[in-house]
Amino acid sequence: MxxxxxxxxxxxxxxxxxxxxxxxxxxxxxxxxxxxxxxxxxxxxxxxxxxxxxxxxxxxxxxxxxxxxxxxxxxxxxxxxxxxxxxxxxFIPARHDELDMRLLWFYTTTTYTSFSTGGLRQRSVDIVLKVNVVQHAFANPFLMDCVLGLAAMHVNHLKLRHLGVPALKELAYRARALETYRRAVEAADPATFPALLACSLLLCGLSTHVFRGREAQPLAILDWMVLWKGIGTIVEVTRLPLRFQSSGIATLFFRPDADLDASAQRLPGYLLSIAASISAGDPDFPLVATYYAALQHLGSLYLELARGLGQMLLLRIATYPTFLPAAFINAARERRPRALVILAHYLVFVKLRVKTRWWMDGISDHEIPSIAAFLGPAWEHLLRVPVAALQLTDHEDIARLLLDDPPIGSAPKT
The missing domain is CATH 4.10.240.10 (Zn(2)-C6 fungal-type DNA-binding domain)
Incomplete structure (x- = not known):
């Protein structure tokens, strides 16, 4: 046309x-x-x-x-x-820059998985870690600081240089997270209790910088255990009313029950002797019940390991420090040898989870030698298994060492 x-x-x-x-x-x-x-x-x-x-x-x-x-x-x-x-x-919300948003993306896609135990029926936490924790983080800056600091630490642990997190920036995130968390604890505002609990869990990962690099300190495990125990303390102090159940994060703090009598029977005999051999004149005599309690919960790890290298074992390893009596934590911080021997055996179990829990990477290899050096030859017979574990990286080999089950064809024990 x-x-x-x-x-x-x-x-x-x-x-x-x-x-x-x-x-x-x-x-x-x-x-x-x-x-x-x-x-x-x-x-x-x-x-x-x-x-x-x-x-x-x-x-x-x-x-x-x-x-x-x-x-x-x-x-x-x-x-x-x-x-x-x-x-x-x-999209960049107020108070946050582009690097913050990249780190928040990295947390919701990658970092959160290092606090997940997978598809356990009793603890389906993936959505909680990705959604509920982030929601609380936007409402509570101290939790957001912790999330960003943890993601920055993870990025640099994986050496992902293209994401651009300078070491000084990671340090700044971490320092800000610890300071804002301290202020939130001092304020004790009930409206922040769920966020405080979530933050206390993530801080256990954020604080592991003391085991690596220039910031590594011998026997840092003693202060780190206090952080873990602090989760239970915050639960007790806040008493967590219905607000906690409705906050969506309660499932993060699921702890599996343990048959302590059966667990004690699964312990190696030489570990039971740690408490059984304490006489009335020993300075540790007032701590006999405390040592037994710590050993019983350690026995739950041996009992679970005998059932296999599953997700429940990883959960028991992660929650073990929260079961320790406060008196045991104090004994360890006082460098009492029996408490340090028990911690050294727990650190062998920690080696079983480092592949999925990057923030635990290197803790055992750093702290077992520190404990052995501090205790000296007088206690080396009780540290045979932890010291031997330092030479192992395969999970099945570590499991056999813990269960005293050498592979077929290996040399007989002497």
Whole structure:
């Protein structure tokens, strides 16, 4: 069909002026088309209309606001003659910068899994860690500081340089998390109790920097156990009313029950002798019941290990410190040898979970030698298994060592 006054074969260059037709609005068109209120095909370097009219085609970056086909210009980048297009919009809430958002993304996709025990029927925590904890974090800055610090630490542990977390920035996140958490504990606002509990759990991972690198300290395990025990203390102090159950994070603190009598029977005899051999004149005599309690819960790890290397074993390993009596923690911090021997055997179990719990990586290899060096030759007969575990990396080999079950064909015990 021919237009009025123009043959159908007239080239576009000969008919730069034509009747306007209805079209969908464009927000990325050139300046000339916008002025003439016609549809721009957004061709580069010049659109068809400007080419036909022999005009210079100029594109401008659109103003801020909803942009269905583009994203806002990024801060710090100079405007260019061509529009900058991002594949996804960049949403940055108040108080947080782009690095914060990258770390929050890394936490919700990767870091949270190191606190998960998988699909246990009794403890389905993945959604809690990814959703509920993050919701509480946006409402409680001290928890957000902990989440970001943990993610930064994880990024650098994996040496993911492309995510751009300088070591000093990781240190700043961690220092801010510890300081804001301390202030929140002192404030003791009941509205923050669920977030405080979630933060106390994540801090147990964030604080493991003391076992690695330049910040490594001998026997740091003693202060670290206090952090773990602190989870139970916060539960007792806050008494967690119905607010805790409705907060969505209660499942994070599920602890499996243990048959302590059966657990004690599964302990190696030489460990039971630690408490049984204490006489009335021994300085540790007032701690006999305390040592038995710590050994019974340690026995639950041996009992679970005999059933296999499953998720329940990992959960028992993670929650063991929360069962320890306060008197045992104090005895360990006083460097009492029997308490340190028990901790050294617990550290052998910790080696079974480092592949999935990156923040526990290196703790056992750092602390078992520290304990052995502190106790000296007088206690080395009770540290045979922990010291031998230092040479092992395979989980089945470590399990056989703990269960005193050498593989077929190995040399007999002497």
């Amino acid at each position: 021919e237009r009025i006054g123009l043959p159908a074969t007239t080239p576009l260059a000969d008919k730069p002026f034509h009747t306007k037709r209805a079209h969908r609005k464009t927000r990325a068109g050139c300046r000339n088309c916008k002025a003439r209120k016609v549809k721009c095909d957004e061709g580069r370097p010049g659109c068809r209309a400007c080419t036909a009219r022999n005009q210079t085609c100029i594109y401008t970056i659109p103003p801020k606001g909803p942009k269905p086909s583009s994203a806002p210009e990024q801060p710090g980048r100079p405007a260019s003659s061509a529009m900058t297009v991002l594949h996804e919009p960049l």
